[in-house]
Amino acid sequence: MIRITDTMIGHAAQVVREMLKFAQPADAVLSNFFRANRVDSRSRAFIAETAYTVLRRRRLLEKVVGERPTPLRLVLAALVKVTGLSQRQVGEVLGDDGGREASWLASLKGQPDPELTLAEQADLPDWLAERLAQRMAPDEVLALARGLNQPAPLDLRVNEFKAKRDTVLAQLLADGFVAQPCPLAPDGIRVEGRPALSKHPLYIDGTIEVQDEGSQLLGHLLAPKRGEMVVDFCAGAGGKTLALGALMRSSGRLYAFDVAEKRLAKLKPRVARSGLSNVHPVLISGENDIKVKRLAGKIDRVLVDAPCSGLGTLRRNPDLKWRQTPESVAELTRKQSDILAGAARLVKPGGRLVYATCSILPEENEGVVNAFLAAHPEFVRMSPTEILAKQGVVLVCGEDMQLLPHRHGTDGFYAAVLERSK
Numbered sequence: 001m002i003r004i005t006d007t008m009i010g011h012a013a014q015v016v017r018e019m020l021k022f023a024q025p026a027d028a029v030l031s032n033f034f035r036a037n038r039v040d041s042r043s044r045a046f047i048a049e050t051a052y053t054v055l056r057r058r059r060l061l062e063k064v065v066g067e068r069p070t071p072l073r074l075v076l077a078a079l080v081k082v083t084g085l086s087q088r089q090v091g092e093v094l095g096d097d098g099g100r101e102a103s104w105l106a107s108l109k110g111q112p113d114p115e116l117t118l119a120e121q122a123d124l125p126d127w128l129a130e131r132l133a134q135r136m137a138p139d140e141v142l143a144l145a146r147g148l149n150q151p152a153p154l155d156l157r158v159n160e161f162k163a164k165r166d167t168v169l170a171q172l173l174a175d176g177f178v179a180q181p182c183p184l185a186p187d188g189i190r191v192e193g194r195p196a197l198s199k200h201p202l203y204i205d206g207t208i209e210v211q212d213e214g215s216q217l218l219g220h221l222l223a224p225k226r227g228e229m230v231v232d233f234c235a236g237a238g239g240k241t242l243a244l245g246a247l248m249r250s251s252g253r254l255y256a257f258d259v260a261e262k263r264l265a266k267l268k269p270r271v272a273r274s275g276l277s278n279v280h281p282v283l284i285s286g287e288n289d290i291k292v293k294r295l296a297g298k299i300d301r302v303l304v305d306a307p308c309s310g311l312g313t314l315r316r317n318p319d320l321k322w323r324q325t326p327e328s329v330a331e332l333t334r335k336q337s338d339i340l341a342g343a344a345r346l347v348k349p350g351g352r353l354v355y356a357t358c359s360i361l362p363e364e365n366e367g368v369v370n371a372f373l374a375a376h377p378e379f380v381r382m383s384p385t386e387i388l389a390k391q392g393v394v395l396v397c398g399e400d401m402q403l404l405p406h407r408h409g410t411d412g413f414y415a416a417v418l419e420r421s422k
């Protein structure tokens with residue numbers, strides 16, 4: 001059973017207060033708080049988990065708290081209604097100044113469960129629940145929401161350029177980790193809990209990287225071959241770039257394009273650890289950069305992991321559902337369309353283009369792809385099921401790949417595989 005103190009509860013309420021301003025990402029709020037406040041590891045875990053619980057279950061908790069949803073009362077309601085602590089256990093640690101809050105907490109015991117709308121049951125903003133309900137039955141919306149409201153597992157990708165998965169798994173088990181192979185990704189390992197990996201020898205030497213299983217599958221959809229010319233068009237800090245480089249066995253040429261110099265700077269030490277020599281980070285100003293145009297029609301395979309709402313990653317980033325709006329999604333779809341069209345110019349005849357997002361919204365996914373195909377008849381869809389099967393991955397997809405947490409145990413990912421026919 002968790003042993004909590006009034007100080008831990010107070011710290012959690014401070015963090016929640018800052019998170020609910022939505023002035024910066026939730027993980028940045030946590031990092032700033034822990035830099036400014038020295039707390040032990042047990043308190044850190046409690047503060048982080050409680051604050052994220054409030055973000056995940058905000059609609060329910062606000063309904064429970066009623067007219068005065070203060071950060072402290074949201075935290076107290078989260079501990080009792082979601083985490084499962086008893087009202088007595090929480091009330092006893094509130095201290096001399098917590099009499100009023102303890103009385104309020106005790107008053108919750110006799111209250112009936114509130115009546116909830118679909119959006120409140122799903123702990124989603126109204127607009128998002130409505131959009132999902134246009135495509136799914138209410139039970140499916142709730143199942144998806146439950147999946148998104150669970151903390152994500154820790155998935156690792158084994159760098160097969162350096163070691164085999166079985167060897168790495170055996171070493172992790174020998175080191176006391178509770179781990180097993182990921183059910184889908186051929187190089188994936190799923191680890192229980194939140195062990196410290198940054199100082200583990202396998203992480204330091206680039207044998208393992210932290211990467212969600214769904215993200216790993218994107219590399220297998222692109223399926224680059226040795227000696228090819230490949231572009232990761234929105235490389236970011238390079239998790240997928242490293243996976244592609246390993247699949248290429250460090251041969252050929254792999255360009256990592258991004259518009260953010262800071263993100264590319266984070267890629268360079270990761271490339272050094274990985275042992276890959278075929279990765280070439282390139283800073284671009286956008287899809288119309290001259291460095292992009294020079295490669296037009298010359299690239300075998302292009303991955304476009306487009307900037308998106310991130311609503312498929314709510315297990316890790318629950319604040320995103322409160323930060324995104326219909327207007328921001330509309331702006332993103334315009335940007336996605338422009339990026340996809342720009343990246344497509346790179347693909348040579350017979351080459352492959354994979355468009356991917358970590359979104360669950362059709363307007364960011366098949367909506368963008370269908371509009372692109374209507375305007376670019378030289379591209380045709382390929383079957384993701386068949387492509388993955390050739391690599392030993394058994395995953396039955398529809399026209400495109402759509403991964404969802406309640407069905408596949410991954411983040412929400414979408415990917416369409418396109419081939420240039422002429």
